[in-house]
Amino acid sequence: MKKIFTLTDTDAFTSARTGILSLPHGDVITPSFMPVGTNGTVKGMYHKSVSDIGYRLILANTYHLYLRPGTQVLKAFDGLHRFSNWDYNILTDSGGFQVFSLSQLRKIKEEGVIFQSHIDGSRHQLTPEKVVDIQNIIGSDIMMCLDVCTAPDIPYKEAKKAWETTRNWARRSYDHWVEHGERGNLFGIVQGNFYKDLRKESALALSEIDFPGLAIGGLSVGETSEQFAEYLAYTTQFLPVQRPRYVMGIGTPDYILEAVGNGIDLFDCVLATRSGRNGSVFTDDGMIQLKKAAHEFDDSPIVEGCTCTACRGYSRGYLRHVFKAKEMIAGMLATEHNLTYLYNFMERIRESIREDRFAQFKKSYLERYYG
Amino acid sequence: MKKIFTLTDTDAFTSARTGILSLPHGDVITPSFMPVGTNGTVKGMYHKSVSDIGYRLILANTYHLYLRPGTQVLKAFDGLHRFSNWDYNILTDSGGFQVFSLSQLRKIKEEGVIFQSHIDGSRHQLTPEKVVDIQNIIGSDIMMCLDVCTAPDIPYKEAKKAWETTRNWARRSYDHWVEHGERGNLFGIVQGNFYKDLRKESALALSEIDFPGLAIGGLSVGETSEQFAEYLAYTTQFLPVQRPRYVMGIGTPDYILEAVGNGIDLFDCVLATRSGRNGSVFTDDGMIQLKKAAHEFDDSPIVEGCTCTACRGYSRGYLRHVFKAKEMIAGMLATEHNLTYLYNFMERIRESIREDRFAQFKKSYLERYYG
Numbered sequence: 091m092k093k094i095f096t097l098t099d100t101d102a103f104t105s106a107r108t109g110i111l112s113l114p115h116g117d118v119i120t121p122s123f124m125p126v127g128t129n130g131t132v133k134g135m136y137h138k139s140v141s142d143i144g145y146r147l148i149l150a151n152t153y154h155l156y157l158r159p160g161t162q163v164l165k166a167f168d169g170l171h172r173f174s175n176w177d178y179n180i181l182t183d184s185g186g187f188q189v190f191s192l193s194q195l196r197k198i199k200e201e202g203v204i205f206q207s208h209i210d211g212s213r214h215q216l217t218p219e220k221v222v223d224i225q226n227i228i229g230s231d232i233m234m235c236l237d238v239c240t241a242p243d244i245p246y247k248e249a250k251k252a253w254e255t256t257r258n259w260a261r262r263s264y265d266h267w268v269e270h271g272e273r274g275n276l277f278g279i280v281q282g283n284f285y286k287d288l289r290k291e292s293a294l295a296l297s298e299i300d301f302p303g304l305a306i307g308g309l310s311v312g313e314t315s316e317q318f319a320e321y322l323a324y325t326t327q328f329l330p331v332q333r334p335r336y337v338m339g340i341g342t343p344d345y346i347l348e349a350v351g352n353g354i355d356l357f358d359c360v361l362a363t364r365s366g367r368n369g370s371v372f373t374d375d376g377m378i379q380l381k382k383a384a385h386e387f388d389d390s391p392i393v394e395g396c397t398c399t400a401c402r403g404y405s406r407g408y409l410r411h412v413f414k415a416k417e418m419i420a421g422m423l424a425t426e427h428n429l430t431y432l433y434n435f436m437e438r439i440r441e442s443i444r445e446d447r448f449a450q451f452k453k454s455y456l457e458r459y460y461g
Numbered sequence: 462m463k464k465i466f467t468l469t470d471t472d473a474f475t476s477a478r479t480g481i482l483s484l485p486h487g488d489v490i491t492p493s494f495m496p497v498g499t500n501g502t503v504k505g506m507y508h509k510s511v512s513d514i515g516y517r518l519i520l521a522n523t524y525h526l527y528l529r530p531g532t533q534v535l536k537a538f539d540g541l542h543r544f545s546n547w548d549y550n551i552l553t554d555s556g557g558f559q560v561f562s563l564s565q566l567r568k569i570k571e572e573g574v575i576f577q578s579h580i581d582g583s584r585h586q587l588t589p590e591k592v593v594d595i596q597n598i599i600g601s602d603i604m605m606c607l608d609v610c611t612a613p614d615i616p617y618k619e620a621k622k623a624w625e626t627t628r629n630w631a632r633r634s635y636d637h638w639v640e641h642g643e644r645g646n647l648f649g650i651v652q653g654n655f656y657k658d659l660r661k662e663s664a665l666a667l668s669e670i671d672f673p674g675l676a677i678g679g680l681s682v683g684e685t686s687e688q689f690a691e692y693l694a695y696t697t698q699f700l701p702v703q704r705p706r707y708v709m710g711i712g713t714p715d716y717i718l719e720a721v722g723n724g725i726d727l728f729d730c731v732l733a734t735r736s737g738r739n740g741s742v743f744t745d746d747g748m749i750q751l752k753k754a755a756h757e758f759d760d761s762p763i764v765e766g767c768t769c770t771a772c773r774g775y776s777r778g779y780l781r782h783v784f785k786a787k788e789m790i791a792g793m794l795a796t797e798h799n800l801t802y803l804y805n806f807m808e809r810i811r812e813s814i815r816e817d818r819f820a821q822f823k824k825s826y827l828e829r830y831y832g
Contacts, residue, residue, distance in 0.1 A: 129786040130779075136770065136790070159757070159782040166758050167778060175774040386530070387537050399507065403546040407538060408501075411530040415500040418789060419507070 091300035094275055095120075095334040095355070102446040105326070105353035106439075111147070111334055113231040113275065115171070115179040118147045120334065120355035121439060123341060123432045124181060126363060128154050130174035133363050134418075134425040137176045143398075143426075143433045147179040147231070149358045152224055153188035157207050157214075161227045169229025181232035181358070182225050183338070184279070185216055187307070190239035198238055198255060218259040219266040222276065230274045234305060235263035237279040242311050249283035253292050256281045264299050275302040277336060283308060284317065286324055293328035303334040306354075310339045319348050326352045343372070343435060343459055347452045350439055362432050366425035369413045372432065376459050380424065385410040398430035399423060462671035465646055466491075466705040466726070473817040476697070476724035477810075482518070482705055484602040484646065486542070486550040489518045491705065491726035492810060494712060494803045495552060497734060499525050501545035504734050505789075505796040508547045514769075514797075514804045518550040518602070520729045523595055524559035528578050528585075532598045540600025552603035552729070553596050554709070555650070556587055558678070561610035569609055569626060589630040590637040593647065601645045605676060606634035608650040613682050620654035624663050627652045635670050646673040648707060654679060655688065657695055664699035674705040677725075681710045690719050697723045714743070714806060714830055718823045721810055733803050737796035740784045742771075743803065747830050751795065756781040769801035770794060 099108040111118040125132045125140060128151045132140050140148060150170060159173075167173035170180055186203075189196050193205035195213075202217030218236045225233035236259050238252040260278045267276045278296035282288030296304055306325050309318055322337065329335050334355045340346065341359020349357055362372070369380040371392050378392070391401035392409070400409065400423035412420040442451035470479040482489040496503045496511060499522045503511050511519060521541060530544075538544035541551055557574075560567050564576040566584075573588030589607045596604035607630050609623040631649045638647045649667035653659030667675055677696050680689055693708065700706050705726045711717065712730020720728055733743070740751040742763050749763070762772035763780070771780065771794035783791040813822035 129783065129788055131783055131788045131790040134789045134793075136793070137774075138770075154786075158786060159778075163757060163778060163782070167760065167776065173776070173779050173782075175779070386534060389538065399509075403508075405538065405544070407530075407534065408544050408546070411534070411544075412500065412502055415525075415529060417500055417502045418505045418792065419502040421789065422505075422507070422793070 092272060092275060092302040093332075094302045095332065097331070099444045101443045101448040103449050104351045106350045106443045106448040107353055107355070108440050108443050109334070109355060111355070113147065113179045115177065115231055116146050118179060119440065121346075121350045121436060122147060122356055123346065123362075123436050124149045124356060124358040125429055126358055126360045127174075127176075128360075129158070130155065130170050130176075132425075132429075134367060134422045135363075135429070137174065139426060140429065141176075141178055143430050145178070145429070145433060147181060148176065149181045149183065150228065150230075151185070151188060152182045152221065152228065153185035153192070155182075155228060156185065156216075156224050157209055161224055164227050169227065171229055179231040180228070182228055182230040182234065184221050184225075184234040184236045186234075186237040186279070187239045187338070189216065198252075200255065200258070203236070203238075218263040222263055222266050222270070226270065226273050232303065233267075233274045233276050235260045235276065235278050237281055237307055239308060240281070240283050242284060242313050244283060246285055249285050249288055252283070253281045253288050257292070257295055260296055260299060264301065277301055277303040277305050279305045279307040279338070280325055280329070281308050282325075284313065284321060286321075289321060289325045290328055293325050297328065297330050301333070303336060304329050305336040305338055307338050309337060310345065315344070315348075318345065322349060322354075323352050326354065341432070344456060346435070347439070347456065350443075351448065351452060362428040363425050366428040367421035369420070369424060371424050371427050372435075374455070374458055375461070380406060380409045380420075381413045382410070392427050393431065396427065396430060396434070398427045400427040463643060463646060463673040464703075465673045466703065468702070470815045472814045472819040474820050475722045477721045477814045477819040478724055478726070479811050479814050480705070480726060482726070484518065484550045486548065486602055487517050489550060490811065492717075492721045492807060493518060493727055494717065494733075494807050495520045495727060495729040496800055497729055497731045498545075498547075499731075500529070501526065501541050501547075503796075503800070505738060505793045506734075506800070508545065510797060511800065512547075512549055514801050516549070516800070516804065518552060518727075519547065520552045520554065521599065521601075522556070522559060523553045523592065523599065523605075524556035524563070526553075526599060527556065527587075527595050528580055532595055535598050540598065542600050550602040551600070553599055553601040553605065555592050555596075555605040555607045557605075557608040557650070558610045558709070560587065569623075571626065571629070574607070574609075589634040593634050593637050593641070597641065597644050603674065604638075604645045604647050606631045606647065606649050608652055608678055610679060611652070611654050613655055613684050615654060617656055620656050620659055623654070624652045624659050628663070628666055631667055631670060635672065648672055648674040648676050650676045650678040650709070651696055651700070652679050653696075655684065655692060660692060660696045661699055664696050668699065668701050672704070674707060675700050676707040676709055678709050680708060681716065686715070686719075689716070693720060693725075694723050697725065712803070715827060717806070718810070718827065721814075722819065722823060733799040734796050737799040738792035740791070740795060742795050742798050743806075745826070745829055746832070751777060751780045751791075752784045753781070763798050764802065767798065767801060767805070769798045771798040
């Protein structure tokens with residue numbers, strides 16, 4: 091098995107841990123949040139600004155890149171790193187979630203999934219093997235297996251069938267990846283909906299395959315935060331300690347704290363960037379909405395002491411003005427703030443783990459965040 | 462009279478000239494193009510990137526800033542420089558053109574102009590005195606007199622009446638500006654539509670007032686390029702050589718060359734930024750549209766050797782991809798390219814003037830540009 095994860099510290103009172111993920115484009119310290127760059131760009135950010143904050147691993151979407159610009163273009167430009175001028179690591183998802191959430195048609199067969207493009211309605215088939223190939227063309231440092239995503243409220247029988255397909259696809263993905271020289275690092279995705287026996291079976295079965303890392307899918311899909319916490323904790327206990335663990339689609343401080351406390355190392359979410367574009371920005375007192383009239387004459391930065399361009403140079407009053415005027419700089423500045431905030435937040439988390447006070451940090455952070 | 466312009470070189474064969482404009486926030490070498498930052502931000506650009514290119518004078522719109530965020534906010538933040546974190550010079554127009562082109566109602570009276578906001582339909586009155594006051598609250602380094610803008614095809618009588626109001630307002634603006642301590646530098650605006658006697662009368666009458674600089678308004682409003690050249694040359698001959706001259710609303714290489722050849726020192730236009738956001742970018746071979754399929758596999762930069770972020774880091778193929786995917790970075794990169802291109806273009810013009818070969822530069826540039 092390719093070993094890419096080195097555990098560096100474990101919190102004395104929780105499952106929280108720090109580590110180093112060694113990837114083709116440099117090391118990543120964990121736990122780590124990954125900004126989302128769907129089309130090969132983190133919306134509203136120069137790639138240089140993303141790496142200047144400190145990020146060494148961002149996410150791109152296989153589904154989107156496969157449809158546009160397409161594999162021919164990506165191949166001609168020697169993959170996404172060179173095409174998008176990003177020198178650090180890229181994780182790509184498998185497209186399984188986008189086929190489920192974005193495309194107009196989804197037909198799951200044992201061979202693969204047939205869907206219609208959300209862009210032009212064209213029909214496509216993705217198979218586990220093809221998805222590995224596409225991610226190799228992209229040049230991903232971490233690649234995900236094609237999986238079957240399901241809605242949170244489906245019957246047991248349906249969830250079981252979906253998981254069994256995911257299992258078969260994971261095995262085929264792995265075999266194909268090995269046959270083609272183990273380029274990049276392939277992660278399996280645990281599914282099983284909100285059924286504990288399926289979750290357990292899924293976690294154990296995927297752990298038996300020598301994936302360099304494992305992901306938990308199918309959470310943060312509309313369930314309550316209590317359900318999220320319950321199923322996250324339940325699932326994670328069956329995942330091997332030695333391998334990196336990734337929970338897909340979470341990115342608010344409260345969910346990140348919940349995940350870290352359960353020993354999760356990686357997360358991604360569009361919220362930091364999307365909500366930034368809408369004027370919602372992170373502070374230690376929770377999110378604030380910059381468009382509000384309360385900020386009209388407010389001469390203070392979003393967060394005192396924050397090192398982002400927005401907080402170093404601009405008042406909440408100016409930010410409110412550019413949001414009201416629908417100026418591009420508004421989304422640019424708020425996005426940079428949110429990504430800077432989350433990066434620093436992860437650093438505070440890592441420090442608290444190294445000093446065995448993660449539980450205390452979590453408690454006091456959330457008191458103020460929800461207060 | 463406040464003397465703010467120092468002539469440094471005159472082309473031996475045309476009226477083109479170089480100079481230094483000494484303004485409260487630093488010197489500006491002319492001829493100079495001014496990027497437009499309507500709401501206190503150049504769309505898609507960090508202010509730092511604008512000044513990094515070399516720009517020392519940008520434009521903001523009095524009409525927009527008066528309506529939003531409003532003078533109360535601007536006053537509370539000590540003006541636009543501090544509010545928008547821009548350390549160099551700002552020129553503001555008077556709002557006369559926006560009242561003409563944007564607002565839903567325009568009622569010109571001798572006292573001032575009544576109009577309805579294009580944002581919320583609210584009614585406002587602007588007088589020449591009030592417009593000077595607003596620009597002082599903004600903290601403008603160059604301020605413009607309120608003028609009456611007219612469509613290019615109106616009858617003589619109407620054009621004459623509009624010019625006469627503009628003349629009276631210019632005098633009132635000047636008197637008010639002097640009474641209030643000559644803060645910033647007030648420019649008069651020559652009008653007169655497309656009637657030569659009115660243009661001449663207007664240029665001469667405004668030259669008699671001790672404005673630190675003079676502008677030519679009412680050109681580039683839909684007339685042919687021949688008409689533009691004719692009326693520009695005709696008007697400029699009546700403007701004093703010692704004062705800076707500004708032609709409002711032009712910003713393509715061909716129009717800039719025409720203006721410079723007639724001894725114009727300043728221009729502004731939204732085209733560089735607006736067309737950048739739409740995928741049109743400047744090259745020595747004319748504008749190219751990045752969205753075109755021809756660029757899909759194109760590994761070359763927009764302009765070989767250009768120092769902008771787009772040309773240093775990205776291929777036309779990537780730029781096409783992000784434009785097709787409607788990503789913010791597309792407009793950000795193309796805008797930076799266009800502003801960088803125009804800045805370097807002005808530097809090439811200034812060099813050709815210093816070396817008495819402006820006419821030759823203009824000819825060979827346009828041959829390739831139109832070729």
